[in-house]
Amino acid sequence: MEEDLIKITVTDREGVVHELDAPTDMAMNVMEVCKAHELPVEGTCGGMALCASCHVYVNSDHELSEASDDEEDMLDQAFFVEDNSRLGCQIKIKAELEGLKITLAPVGD
Numbered sequence: 001m002e003e004d005l006i007k008i009t010v011t012d013r014e015g016v017v018h019e020l021d022a023p024t025d026m027a028m029n030v031m032e033v034c035k036a037h038e039l040p041v042e043g044t045c046g047g048m049a050l051c052a053s054c055h056v057y058v059n060s061d062h063e064l065s066e067a068s069d070d071e072e073d074m075l076d077q078a079f080f081v082e083d084n085s086r087l088g089c090q091i092k093i094k095a096e097l098e099g100l101k102i103t104l105a106p107v108g109d
Contacts, residue, residue, distance in 0.1 A: 004023055004025040005022065005023055005024070006022050006093065006095060006097060006099075006100075007019055007020070007022070007098065007099060008020050008030070008033065008093075008097065008099070009099070009101045009102070010034060010037075010039060010103070010104065011059075011101075011102070011103040011104065012039055013040065018039065020033055020037050022097075023093065024093055024094055024095050027092070028092075029090065029091055029092050029093060030054070030056060030088035030089070030093065030100075030102065031043045031047055031054035031087075031088035031089040033093060034054070034088060040104070041053070041104065043089060047089035049068065049070040049071045049074055049087055049089060049090055050070075050074065051074065052074045052075065052077060052078035053107075054087055054088035055075070055078050055080075055087060055088070055104075055105035056086055056088045056091075056102040056103065056104055056105055057082055057084045057086075057102060057103040057105055058084045058085075058086055058091075058100070059084065059101040059102060060099060060100055060101040060102075062097055062099075062100050064086065064091060065090075067086065067087075067090065071086070071087050071090045074087060078108075079105075079107070079108030080105050080106050085105065088102070
């Protein structure tokens with residue numbers, strides 16, 4: 001079972017660093033892993049790239065899939081967007097993401 005887990009590092013909005021186990025065999029995404037570990041990620045739309053409540057900053061040099069048009073559209077409407085912004089729901093957990101480092105983006109008022 002252990003071989004189906006990778007470690008990802010998530011920095012929450014208060015600057016606290018969390019090292020999370022993320023299963024690679026359950027078709028989960030970063031948003032779902034954060035929610036499973038009770039981090040404050042809303043995921044209001046359920047992972048459909050229809051909101052930006054799982055907005056994260058990717059801080060490591062992992063090769064991620066290109067953002068879809070839907071994801072780009074949502075990021076265009078999000079607050080505090082940076083060059084490394086992604087929607088957590090669109091980052092699928094897979095073995096190649098071992099050591100991924102992300103920061104939860106601040107929420108807009």
